[in-house]
Amino acid sequence: MKTKALLFDFDGTLLDTNDLIIQTFMQIFDEKFPGQYTTQDCLKFIGPSLKQTFDELTPGETDEMIAKYKKWNAEHHDQLVKGYDAVLETLEQLHAMGIKLAIVSTKGSEGLARGMNVLGAGHLFDVIVGLDDVTHVKPHPEPILLALKKLGVTKEEAIMIGDNSHDIEGGKNAGVRTAGVSWAAKGEAFLQQFNPDYMLHHMRDLLAIVKEV
Numbered sequence: 001m002k003t004k005a006l007l008f009d010f011d012g013t014l015l016d017t018n019d020l021i022i023q024t025f026m027q028i029f030d031e032k033f034p035g036q037y038t039t040q041d042c043l044k045f046i047g048p049s050l051k052q053t054f055d056e057l058t059p060g061e062t063d064e065m066i067a068k069y070k071k072w073n074a075e076h077h078d079q080l081v082k083g084y085d086a087v088l089e090t091l092e093q094l095h096a097m098g099i100k101l102a103i104v105s106t107k108g109s110e111g112l113a114r115g116m117n118v119l120g121a122g123h124l125f126d127v128i129v130g131l132d133d134v135t136h137v138k139p140h141p142e143p144i145l146l147a148l149k150k151l152g153v154t155k156e157e158a159i160m161i162g163d164n165s166h167d168i169e170g171g172k173n174a175g176v177r178t179a180g181v182s183w184a185a186k187g188e189a190f191l192q193q194f195n196p197d198y199m200l201h202h203m204r205d206l207l208a209i210v211k212e213v
Contacts, residue, residue: 001154002210004153006100016082018185028069077115093207095124101124102147160176179196180194180199
């Protein structure tokens with residue numbers, strides 16, 4: 001079956017937001033839990049939704065903590081994020097080849113729009129599914145299945161690509177092929193534990209994969 005669609009996570013996959021995310025968590029944790037968290041500790045919060053994270057860490061204060069997170073994050077967003085090597089150029093090549101492109105993220109629409117503006121790739125995506133579009137986030141299959149429906153492709157024709165366990169598990173739960181990215185903050189070895197069908201060592205690897213039948 002030929003690949004007709006690629007579904008991408010956004011943060012840590014297409015746009016390097018890791019430093020921004022970690023610094024944001026450190027800022028609000030230093031205020032809430034002085035001296036209890038290191039930057040290494042914050043790696044585990046990359047991937048889950050903010051609601052999942054704060055429901056676990058600060059039950060009863062989730063909305064307040066999310067508001068604090070979003071405020072600091074927004075104020076420092078543009079100076080702390082950057083694109084990964086050849087991401088935009090490769091997306092443009094895939095788009096020119098007729099491959100349908102989608103974003104499937106646990107991020108809200110406002111944050112995705114801002115990140116997409118930095119990346120300069122908004123015109124290349126047929127579908128964007130974020131936190132505001134679903135009831136359940138990855139690893140639940142709902143956002144991936146919604147993207148497939150909007151794209152008009154079958155499970156066999158799509159690949160879910162991401163930098164976290166949620167992306168690989170979500171793809172498997174939805175019945176699509178999966179690809180991890182070796183530039184993930186948690187590292188290639190971490191992602192290999194979830195047995196993705198592919199491991200990208202560079203964004204350009206996708207050009208060969210979509211040509212496979």
